[in-house]
Amino acid sequence: xxxxxxxxxxxxxxxxxxxxxxxxxxxxxxxxxxxxxxxxxxxxxxxxxxxxxxxxxxxxxxxxxxxxxxxxxxxxxxxxxxxxxxxxxxxxxxxxxxxxxxxxxxxxxxxxxxxxxxxxxxxxxxxxxxxxxxxxxxxxxxxxxxxxxxxxxxxxxxxxxxxxxxxxxxxxxxxxxxxxxxxxxxxxxxxxxxxxxxxxxxxxxxxxxxxxxxxxxxxxxxxxxxxxxxxxxxxxxxxxxxxxxxxxxxxxxxxxxxxxxxxxxxxxxxxxxxxxxxxxxxxxxxxxxxxxxxxxxxxxxxxxxxxxxxxxxxxxxxxxxxxxxxxxxxxxxxxxxxxxxxxxxxxxxxxxxxxxxxxxxxxxxxxxxxxxxxxxxxxxxxxxxxxxxxxxxxxxxxxxxxxxxxxxxxxxxxxxxxxxxxxxxxxxxxxxxxxxxxxxxxxxxxxxxxxxxxxxxxxxxxxxxxxxxxxxxxxxxxxxxxxxxxxxxxxxxxxxxxxxxxxxxxxxxxxxxxxxxxxxxxxxxxxxxxxxxxxxxxxxxxxxxxxxxxxxxxxxxxxxxxxxxxxxxxxxxxxxxxxxxxxxxxxxxxxxxxxxxxxxxxxxxxxxxxxxxxxxxxxxxxxxxxxxxxxxxxxxxxxxxxxxxxxxx
Numbered sequence: 001x002x003x004x005x006x007x008x009x010x011x012x013x014x015x016x017x018x019x020x021x022x023x024x025x026x027x028x029x030x031x032x033x034x035x036x037x038x039x040x041x042x043x044x045x046x047x048x049x050x051x052x053x054x055x056x057x058x059x060x061x062x063x064x065x066x067x068x069x070x071x072x073x074x075x076x077x078x079x080x081x082x083x084x085x086x087x088x089x090x091x092x093x094x095x096x097x098x099x100x101x102x103x104x105x106x107x108x109x110x111x112x113x114x115x116x117x118x119x120x121x122x123x124x125x126x127x128x129x130x131x132x133x134x135x136x137x138x139x140x141x142x143x144x145x146x147x148x149x150x151x152x153x154x155x156x157x158x159x160x161x162x163x164x165x166x167x168x169x170x171x172x173x174x175x176x177x178x179x180x181x182x183x184x185x186x187x188x189x190x191x192x193x194x195x196x197x198x199x200x201x202x203x204x205x206x207x208x209x210x211x212x213x214x215x216x217x218x219x220x221x222x223x224x225x226x227x228x229x230x231x232x233x234x235x236x237x238x239x240x241x242x243x244x245x246x247x248x249x250x251x252x253x254x255x256x257x258x259x260x261x262x263x264x265x266x267x268x269x270x271x272x273x274x275x276x277x278x279x280x281x282x283x284x285x286x287x288x289x290x291x292x293x294x295x296x297x298x299x300x301x302x303x304x305x306x307x308x309x310x311x312x313x314x315x316x317x318x319x320x321x322x323x324x325x326x327x328x329x330x331x332x333x334x335x336x337x338x339x340x341x342x343x344x345x346x347x348x349x350x351x352x353x354x355x356x357x358x359x360x361x362x363x364x365x366x367x368x369x370x371x372x373x374x375x376x377x378x379x380x381x382x383x384x385x386x387x388x389x390x391x392x393x394x395x396x397x398x399x400x401x402x403x404x405x406x407x408x409x410x411x412x413x414x415x416x417x418x419x420x421x422x423x424x425x426x427x428x429x430x431x432x433x434x435x436x437x438x439x440x441x442x443x444x445x446x447x448x449x450x451x452x453x454x455x456x457x458x459x460x461x462x463x464x465x466x467x468x469x470x471x472x473x474x475x476x477x478x479x480x481x482x483x484x485x486x487x488x489x490x491x492x493x494x495x496x497x498x499x500x501x502x503x504x505x506x507x508x509x510x511x512x513x514x515x516x517x518x519x520x521x522x523x524x525x526x527x528x529x530x531x532x533x534x535x536x537x538x539x540x541x542x543x544x545x546x547x548x549x550x551x552x553x554x555x556x557x558x559x560x561x562x563x564x565x566x567x568x569x570x571x572x573x574x575x576x577x578x579x580x581x582x583x584x585x586x587x588x589x590x591x592x593x594x595x596x597x598x599x600x601x602x603x604x605x606x607x608x609x610x611x612x613x614x615x616x617x618x619x620x621x622x623x624x625x626x627x628x629x630x631x632x633x634x635x636x637x638x639x640x641x642x643x644x645x646x647x648x649x
Contacts (some may be wrong), residue, residue, distance in 0.1 A: 008225075020044065021129065022043065022129070023041065023042070023044070023100070023131050025039060025133035027132075027193075029164055030138055031137055031138070033105070033139055034105060034106060034108070034226055035168055035221065036165040037135060038092060038099050038164055038166060042093075042100065042101035043098050049121050051121055055096060055121055056077050057074075057091065058072065058075065058076070059073035059074040060116045060118060061111075061115060064130055066128070073102070085111075088104055090103045102522075105145075106511065107135075110137075111135065112136055112137040113135060114135075115129075115132060116128055116129065116132050124417050138162065141217050141229075141230045144160065145157065149206060149234060150311070151211075151239075153205065154205050155206050156202070157201065157202045158200070158201045159172050159174065161197070161199075163197060163598070169219040173580050174202050175217070175218055175229070176213065176535070177215065180204045180205055181205055184203040185202055186296040206237070209239050209360070211234060212233055213234045233365055237266050237267065238266050238312055239311040240263045240269055242263070243307050243314050243315055243316040244263075244316065245260065245316050245318050246259050248320070249321070250321040250322075250323055252324070253296060254294055254296075256293045256295065257295065259290040259292070260316070263287070263307030265309045265312075268285055268309065269308050270283075270284050271306070271307050273288065274306060275301060275302075276301060287444070288305075290303070292320075297322045297324055297350070297352065299499070300320055300322040301319070301320065302593020303319075303320055313314075322352060323351060323398060324352050324398060325396060325401060326349045326401045328349070328403055328622055329348045329349040329403040330347070331355070334407070335405070335406075337408070337410070338382050338410050338499070339410065339499075341381075343379040343386075344377070345376065345390060346375075347375045347394075351373070351398070354372055354593045355396040356369050356371045357370045357374075357396055358392070358395070359390065361389070362389055384469075386407060388406070389404055390405050409437060410499065413500060414498050415433070415504055416434060418502065419506060420509065422509040429475075429476045430444065431472065433470065433471070433473075434471050434502075435470045435471070436469060436499070437469045437504070438498060439468070439470070440471050440496055440497045441471070442464060442471050442494070444462070445492040445503075448489075461475060461476040462475045465517075466558065
């Protein structure tokens with residue numbers, strides 16, 4: 001019972017609502033141009049109205065109020081309509097059954113708009129319904145495209161065509177789908193509120209290559225010439241798929257270069273140029289160029305272009321090489337080292353391409369040539385000959401540079417072979433020569449008189465001279481008594497520097513006039529021997545006398561020939577001394593002696609070193625064994641020369 005009480009008010013409300021002026025029309029409806037459209041319509045009016053002349057219906061376009069004089073689309077009692085609708089409209093519904101459905105044929109885009117229905121029931125019972133149906137006249141079909149199309153994600157595109165014309169049924173097909181990957185097509189039909197729409201959905205998975213591709217939907221009506229097309233261009237979003245930059249390049253220092261970067265992506269990316277890890281330029285574009293002017297070696301390195309558009313990032317790098325000549329090499333500071341130590345000389349520089357490094361000593365090549373930016377020259381157990389100017393030369397195809405250093409080798413004193421005593425006109429002259437670094441000091445000792453001579457005194461002339469690392473000391477023993485004795489004066493020479501001391505007894509060399517008969521070269525000695533042999537045979541043939549052992553007589557009668565004695569004993573250092581003599585001495589010894597003459601006649605000119613060396617004696621001993629007797633006589637010539645006469649009896 002209580003249920004009936006609740007339903008009674010509801011029924012009254014429905015009955016009361018149905019008694020009002022109401023109309024039902026589709027709010028939106030569409031049609032293709034040159035086709036037709038049916039606008040479904042149902043109206044209501046209060047039931048208490050008495051109909052005297054039936055129901056009259058009017059369709060207006062644009063405005064619902066007659067006083068505004070809207071265009072008349074259709075009138076049921078007359079055919080007076082707006083010019084644009086003449087012959088185009090027809091009422092399909094029966095007004096007596098409250099059906100006001102309207103057909104519009106051969107419609108054009110100018111017919112798009114709002115349509116209002118007005119019911120005229122006679123007398124004052126006229127009413128224009130405020131509800132309207134909005135017609136859209138389409139020139140092209142509609143394609144539903146998602147707001148965002150992303151590469152490698154499934155995509156659905158739907159093409160719609162209205163089907164509101166009972167006289168024609170449309171067909172839909174897609175165009176330009178031949179290059180799509182595995183496209184699928186699905187048709188559908190949607191009818192709602194007495195309006196119908198046909199659709200066809202295209203499904204596929206686009207890639208970056210489909211960006212900008214044209215696709216088309218075609219709607220046509222069979223058995224007619226009506227055909228409609230709609231084209232779209234795919235806007236496929238994809239991350240950068242390629243980043244193009246210059247290939248690695250080489251440029252000269254001080255020049256300019258432009259690095260280009262182009263990124264393929266959609267949408268355009270944010271392009272960044274990085275040098276190492278530092279961002280030097282950026283812009284939002286499909287390509288960005290980086291210009292570098294007045295290049296320096298510091299700008300050599302890896303340049304990277306990075307593209308990022310929110311869908312992904314990609315980068316590509318290139319190497320920029322700056323060519324330049326070698327920089328001034330860095331070498332050790334000048335060094336002072338002791339003989340026998342090892343030295344490592346470092347030379348480093350920079351250049352592009354990598355320079356070759358060459359070590360030169362006093363202008364001559366030493367070591368090996370290195371094609372790197374660092375070279376180490378090893379001088380192991382350095383000798384005095386290692387003393388000099390060392391230069392590191394760096395070269396490449398663009399230029400050269402060099403740096404130098406000096407190496408000073410310090411070593412113990414070495415006595416040179418020129419150290420000797422010689423007999424001169426008014427006494428004995430003793431010379432002591434030595435080399436060393438620091439240059440050695442020279443002292444003369446006369447043990448017999450128990451004195452040390454290191455400077456000029458009343459009895460002896462003393463002279464000291466240094467030239468580079470060579471020291472020369474010289475004294476003259478002017479008193480004749482000092483020339484006497486077996487083997488000459490007893491003179492010792494001592495050479496000293498911070499690394500050592502050496503002392504030697506200076507031997508006496510006889511005066512040159514007593515040596516002329518015996519000083520010959522190697523070839524001359526052989527000639528003398530041959531001459532003696534021939535003379536002996538000749539005398540022996542004529543005299544035929546025997547007189548003891550001729551070899552012994554010959555040798556015994558050679559009275560102390562004037563020999564040139566070396567003051568330096570032959571030992572394991574003799575080769576080193578000869579090298580030092582050759583390198584450190586020159587022709588200056590002669591000038592030293594000349595400069596030290598003092599008073600005229602005090603010293604005798606001893607000639608150059610070459611002359612002194614040529615006076616060394618080459619001799620041979622001749623011995624006759626088993627020969628016939630002969631007489632041997634010996635004596636001294638008036639000029640003081642020693643000689644031997646061989647006579648055969």
